[in-house]
Amino acid sequence: MEPRWQTILKEYAEALIIAFILAFIIRSFVVQAFKIPSGSMLQTLQIGDHLLVNKFIYGIRIPFTDIVLARFSDPQFKDIIVFEFPEDPSKDFIKRVIGTPGDVLEMRNKVLYRNGERLNEPYVQHVQNDFSPVRDNFGPITVPADKYFVMGDNRDESYDSRFWGYVDRDKIEGKAMILYWSWEGFSNIRWNRIGKMVE
Template sequence: MSHDSMKSFRDTIEAVVVALLLALVIRAFVVQAFKIPSGSMLDTLQIGDHLLVTKFAYDVRLPSNLLLETTGGKVLFRVGDPERGDIVVFKFPEDESKDYIKRIIGLPGDIIEIKDKVVFINGNPLDEPYVLHTKPGIMPVRDNFGPYKVPEGNYFMMGDNREGSYDSRFWGPVKREKIVGKALIIYWSWGSISDIRFDRIGTIFN
């Protein structure tokens, strides 16, 4: 192999290594892709939506998949606090190998109560224009809930599709440190291989 060919090969390898390292850093600290597998967040999120989740909306952490278990996940510094209405990805409390996506409804210290499908926060009805009720005339047990006080450092999560969501009404609140990140943008969406939903691509979440 000539000197020029060897140099070109070495440059290519270096470029690939740098690209891989950048990808690892971006995934660890900046954004992570997430696919919507269920209808628990209908109509806000559709099955087949692909999201980017920003990982520094609230906390900047040491990545647990790159460092020792004793230091992985440690908060380097706080950026902001989760807010009511934020759509977030978090570690499922019943199985932390799974990521769930829901909307934050209750903040630390809030009193949550649900009466005939209406959510009350500290005694006041919550305005929820995003909510989908697929069975408005049926009252499952969890459509009447509480009162329940959200513990400090925890958040009460609910799906927008209230009759089709397995959420904090069933398994309790989510600790702040278990929140992976905040939904940022839909970068791809399809119902099937031949059904690309172009109208959803580029949807940004505030």
């Protein structure tokens, strides 16, 4: 018969192993926490916002690979998504989907047109009055199959598809869902943002 301390130690070890396995499964397939490090999505997302990303909504892929086991739905226009940054896959980016496969996009002097229609984008912020050829004017372009055109809501200060191109469907990790924490430091917790759905 084992001493009681060994039995207790074994039970704790088993519980810890199961907890790690469950946490790995949940993080890999269901939900992942994400922190907003920059202002490219202002005012929708603030620096210091912490949100949960639904990794299950678009499908299941094998962790640490691009192998997709099953697709459930595709990202939709205006979804806020987390994806592997095409120029550095070790980094995750968060942007809003502006163009889905087959969409025709054009921007003229900061005004965006999708499939010939001027978009009403109340979530967009502009902080500069000047016009840039790449940043504020492009197209028309047609989004290829299995690709997505994404942009930050803080249009004048976002490094997005206008500069580095499309996001591959298989590089999209999930959809931003809900804010679970928001602060600018210990002295300034944004209580009014906690629990807010990301839209």
